[in-house]
Amino acid sequence: MKVKVGAFLGGGLFGVGLAVSGMTQPAKIVGFFDFFGSWDPSLAFVMLGALIVYTPVYRWAVRTWQHPIWAPSFTLPTRRDIDGRLVVGSAVFGIGWGLGGYCPGPAFTSVGAGSKEALTFGAAMLVGVGLYQLFMRAREGRTGGPADRQAAAMIDG
């Protein structure tokens, strides 16, 4: 129960942070990437603000804590290699981000705010996520259990 409430509050704070930072305004996202028009560097400050908090907390918690407060262990990415999937997938994601002006977090929270554009984008995004996951599941023939848990640990974020 407390994990569910905590996750809900965490998502809520994350969502308000996205709105306050300007990440939910596609014009600001496009503005950040518009180096040849009127460049708006705001997005760099969003990442800076988030990293100032996250980086030291991560080092402190993961290095010195036995386990997270409500969980038996940290579930962290284990991969180190740079592979084709990482680069091609990220490249495709960037094209979609520049085209639609939303990345996944802002899309979810903007649907809550009633944005028609976010709803169209978000529905297509969920179809993309679902198709990929179902395809991988079918291809790898997994039925759940330890193998899936191992696969989950390989997701970076």
Added chain:
Amino acid sequence: MESFTPIASTIGGVMIGIAAAGLLMFHGRIAGISGIAGGIFRREPGDIAWRAMFLAGLFTAGVVWYYFRPLDYRFEIERSTLALVIAGLAVGIGTQLGSGCTSGHGVCGIGRLSKRSTVATITFMATAAVTVFVINEVLGGAV
């Protein structure tokens, strides 16, 4: 085009950082939105509720915050429905194939000093910039 908002963007970024740090400290998980969403489709028992609740919180934040500051959700770029659908599919498939998005790679991954996430972030920032260049400078700003 929008004006520069360094203070609001930093404050919002700090809030995102606190939320991500909280998920790590309490639940031991990486706050990557695409990873959290993708995990729901893997349907692993016991691993769904926290994901659904985090996304519900994200959605509810939009419902509530819109009441106070509706202009934070302005769209203001010219995109057809077809462009939005193609963009959504690209973000959905791309983030799963590349195992992360702006939050998972750009914040949590770089915060962990991960080489994979740094490469991913540079890659999606670069292709987003090229896409915006083509749309704004070649296609006149509307697609």
